[in-house]
Amino acid sequence: MITVTINGKDIKLEKPVTILEAARTAGIEIPTLCYHESLELYGGCRLCLVEVEKMPKLQTACTLYVTDGMVVRTESEQIADARRGILEFLLINHPLDCPYCDKAGECDLQDLVEKYGPTAGRFAEGKRKHPESFDDPIIVRNMERCVMCTRCVRMCDGVQGDSAIAVTNRGSHSFIEPFSGGRYNCEYCGNCLTVCPVGAIMSRLHRHSYRAWLVETEVNTVCSYCGVGCSMVIQVRNNSINRVVPRFGLGINNGLLCVRGRFGYDYVGNEQRIKSPLVKKGGKLEPVTWNEAFNTVADRLKALRERYGGSALAGIASGRCTNEENYVFQKLMRCGLGTNNIDSSARLGYSGAQRYLENIFGQGVTANPIYGIANSEAILIVGGDPTAINPILGLQIRTASRNGARVITIGYAPGLERFNSIGLKPRIFTEGILLSGILCEILKIKPFTGENQTLESVIKGLSLRPAREIAEICRLAEDDIRKAAEAICNVSSISIVIGQDIIQRSNGNRNLFMLSSIGYMLNARMTLLSERPNEQGTIDMGCLPDMLPGGRPLEIETFRKRYEGLAGTEIPSGPGLTLMEMVEAAEAGQIKAMYIMGENPVFNLPDSNAVKKALGSLEFLVVQDIFLSETAKIADVVLPALAWSEKEGTYTNLERRMQHVRRAVDIQGMEDWRIISEIGKRLEVSMPYNSSEDIMAEMVRVSPLHTGLTYEDVDKGNALWPYKGEPLRAEMPSLSLSDENIIADKGKLYLMVRRPLFHSGTLSRRSYALNNICSEPYLRISRAVAERLSVKDGDVLKVSTVKGSLQVKTKVDISLNDSAVLLTNNFEGMGAFSLLGYKLDPVTKAPGIEGTEVTIEKGKPR
Amino acid sequence: MLSEKAIKQVDEIIARYPAKRSAVMPALYIAQMEFGWLTPEAIEAVSEATGVPKATVKGVATFYAMYKHKPIGRHLIQLCTNVSCMIFGAERLVDIIKNKYGLEAGGTTADGRFSLVIMECIGACGTAPAMLVDTDFHENLTEENIVKILENYK
Amino acid sequence: METILLKNIENPNSADIDEYIKAGGYRSLQKAIEMQPKAIIDEVKKSGLRGRGGAGFPTGMKWTFASSDPKTPRYLLCNADEGEPGTFKDRPILEKNPHLLIEGMAIAGYAIGAEYGYIYLRGEYPGAKDILDTAIRQAYDRGLLGDNILGRAVRFHLSVHQGAGAYICGEETALIESLEGERGQPRIKPPFPVNVGAWSKPTVINNVETLSNIPYIIETGAEAYSKIGSRDCPGPKLYCVSGHVERPGVYELPMGINLRDIIYTHAGGIRGGEKLKAVIPGGVSTPILPPDKIDCPMDFVNMPKHGSMLGSGAVMVFDDTVCLVKVCYRALRFFDHESCGKCTPCREGTGWLSNILGRIEHGKGRDGDIELLLDVAGNMLGKTFCPLGDGAASVVQNFIRHFRPEFEGHIRDAGCRLQN
């Protein structure tokens, strides 16, 4: 126990902290500027000077750790003089443009000067001049206002890990700038904006429209972009979003955001939003009344059900919609249309993989807290770059790395390149084989525990290739495989992070088996990356062809009966079709009608031209969306949905934490659940809801997983299920590895989908801000390929596959393997999926998109 | 990118330290030799060779006064004007250079022959005033001998 | 007095290893590695050696701190940044007696258990870089550096890390930052480098001259060594004298020698028989002294009692022709140029002070400027992150304290009477 006396008050502390922290625990305020609780200590501004007995000079409270018996004074004439002096120094070169500055009202310098500052200026020399920089599309930099606290740099370097900005020059010429001196070209997390205490770095999005005192309401909500579910505050003015900010101490992101969350919110205000229901008349979508739209949908679906039976109908739910919406949606499909043909784009990776892992280990096996990753001693990352897919989760890996964790990446993960201890880049499509090699090495080190005998017997039965052979197939050094295995073997806590790239394989289940086995041998926590905010919710709400709400298998009668009892209707007992199967069935004429909520399969599914044809051949297609997407354009009825900031409900993130999404602005249209219930009512389904909370109340009665849960629990942050249940379907995969065929041929190039940081599905292309950062796709090619074709950044290339061709600009990517080229799937008319075929994985039913050979040639300049 | 030889040199330097990052300053010297001055490409090359982010490398490069951020002449005159040199007339030497070669402090002659940099103390106070031309020390400078010395550099 | 640090430097080949060995070099290293490391540290402690970098910290104590920290590896850094204006005392060792330093470092490395050493050499000494590189290569070739020094299981590797023009890198934590490839800005202390230094490991940083004392101490013993110099500060000291004396240069003299003696006896007095106006005794950062205050023993303990500091032992002598406002202005321009920019008072204050002084010097001084200077300096002093900012403030304060009328005259006369 340490006792320190501050201003005569005795403060008892368990462990040594700085004087500043000690003072704050006792409610004693010491002014600071460069200090920030999330950043490395700096001690540069010198505002926090205090008197410490027995020390001749004033000391900085933010850097000096207390010792037992220390006596501190935080107020005295000497201290007041010092503070005044420091503030004067800060002001001599600071422009006095507060009335014009967007920071006014929430500027630390303004507040400090008001409280402690000097009165009259006596600085007679000329002030430093730096013109405001508008070189960046998103960030305005005003270095005249900079107080050199370096909080932005410490944020960028020490927390975000992007190191895109730095202090350049020295002394009074010090300057903070990105490498280019103008455009940031960074990860655009904007976390530097959060920590800038003055108006030196600010967002352009709300330039001169934001004033702290003009914010009318602040609404706590959750981001709509990815499966991390960052908390954020929407600041509203004039019934529209003025700004979105994170808050330290709030949510899993604790003050941080990524580019999409911070800047991508403006899609909700996009002029192209669908404003009224549309019905196709004479081949054209025409605005109609809600009533007409509801009746059309209900009548058509009823007629088709009567004519073809429920099995000819199908629904696609959405990982972008709330739990409540997804719950009502599956109820409509099951009880109103009599079909289990219900799935979502979570099928493209997340849901199939989770089901696979849960079958081995039990429900909730991937529901691991995100912060646990930062505390791991080793992390194995396979199948995607977490810093792009789930950026805030990615930061946990960077933090772990800084804390000395061993980080092993397999495959393309440029955002972790500076943070990994071993980065293995096997030849494309051989990741699974590499994993088997790593497993083989682990088996040499780690004994079996006997905990899961079934799994162990499968592992024992594997005939694994020797490391030498694997090294040759993967084109890696044998030693590196061994080192990677050793690095993750002897640690007490390890996380495995799994991305879609290895799930979207026709043999993705084998990759998952290898990861399961590695995870089992090492007692690892497993996390699945999730591209949408509520993929987990679609699963938990029963938007799966074989699962009821609460993740209950449909074929188990007790669960089904319970569901039927509560719904008052019978539902089909056999599983429905999965996502890609539905599309195939539509093409084959077996599916006649589809209801698609918040999803754009025509663009987002592989072989998208074929998908378009299949959906185009339906007798009836309903699309509920906020924009007239590629899919909505071919629909018979389009129902305008609400955007995330307009609705109330919950999302469940990838750690299975349920969080509250709140309405921030008044709405013009209709809540999505209300749209569905209106249709449901017309189909005689009981949907007596007046609010999303009513739906939650019903859902928790149906789902044994959520029993008793209320919005209040959600708001308290208690809605998290990290438990491990028993496997509900004990299926042990049978595997034979000898027939593993190796797809990639030497010298050939294969197309892969890149999951970018700046965009997310087709939603973000409607964000003005994100488009300004990144407005077009780039074909990423390795340096070797670039040299072979003698092309450089920005050259236009023609990429062709058997499915078609595109003209795209190119970017040389030194993180890339020689056998693959990468293309994002976000921009209209430029989708990677239009060039890719697929083959379903027989177990996860995820589309395997590997093996599409591409040819690249120099294209015509566009 | 750096030449293969330079990359080899950098790798050798990296081996001297427990952390790769320590090679940034030596690598900047090497890149400065290769590129003539620290062009953006030179800094990117150092970034790639050392694994240190390029903005950070730029931050380091601009902190130190002896790295060059614009093209310099064939010969670099680094003339000290700190106190001990100043009291022996170093400032007049600056004027002489200016008059003789049309060369301002911080500038380069039109023919690319000389660049002039004003230095803080270069450790030749006992033989002040002094300058470095490229890597050669010249001490006990006078208004008379300075031009003669400089004329040896073509 | 026999020369210890500058021994043999009149020999044109003094930097060559053969010449050095011929003159008895590396015997001390031989002797040292037959001793227990602790015994070496004890000997250094007993010798009373204090660091010659400016602060005068007892070297043996520093070594004890580092060697008793259990973290490994440990590092030994030689501070050869010699940036303090007026200072050129390390240069002759670096250029003419490099093996003395190498030998000292090898002994120190062995004593503190450091297997790696680095000489942080200022960028302004390109010649010394080549000389040191050659000398180090020679030492490796003779088995005096490397994995098996003198055939024993003693390991010490040494290389030169070249700075690039930043005075602040002479400050030990800034030096470490720079060595690690960062901007050379000082680090928060505590923790001190002896515990958390280079690459977060225990690190000893010593000045060139400090380390060059080691071979002699080990060879002749602490007792003999401590007979040289003053009681509080034993040993020889390099004093570098510049400015208006008859014979400027580096003088190896006992610690504690009287400042007046240095100027009048060794450096030959004021040049041309002019009148002495002022002396800065230890480099620009140390307080200036008027002629009537120069009877003081030049060591770390006594100089503060006489209103100044020993600093780097750089004696700068000004005769009557010198305008001290101009000197003060030039000194502040130096601090402004060299401020690292980390802390507010130094970053903003040095520039402000220098601006005001510039104005005064150029005849644009105003009433109240002297008070303003003192007030701004007062707002800096004691509040900066590292001593550089303090140095800048105290230069202004001390120049005004002793030579206020000259500043007043500049303001009153709108310029300098001595010039123009």
Ligand SMILES: Cc1cc2nc3c(=O)[nH]c(=O)nc-3n(C[C@H](O)[C@H](O)[C@H](O)COP(=O)(O)O)c2cc1C
């Ligand atoms: C601003 C500043 C500059 C310094 N410059 C030097 C220098 O150039 N050379 C040096 O040896 N010590 C310099 N020092 C002192 C070092 O911080 C450190 O005290 C010294 O290297 C320790 O070595 P010693 O114990 O052998 O004296 C400087 C200190 C400060 C605050």
Ligand code: SF4
């Ligand atoms: S006093 Fe402050 S700004 Fe000046 S050199 Fe030291 S840390 Fe840097």
Ligand code: FES
């Ligand atoms: S808050 Fe302590 S120095 Fe800035």
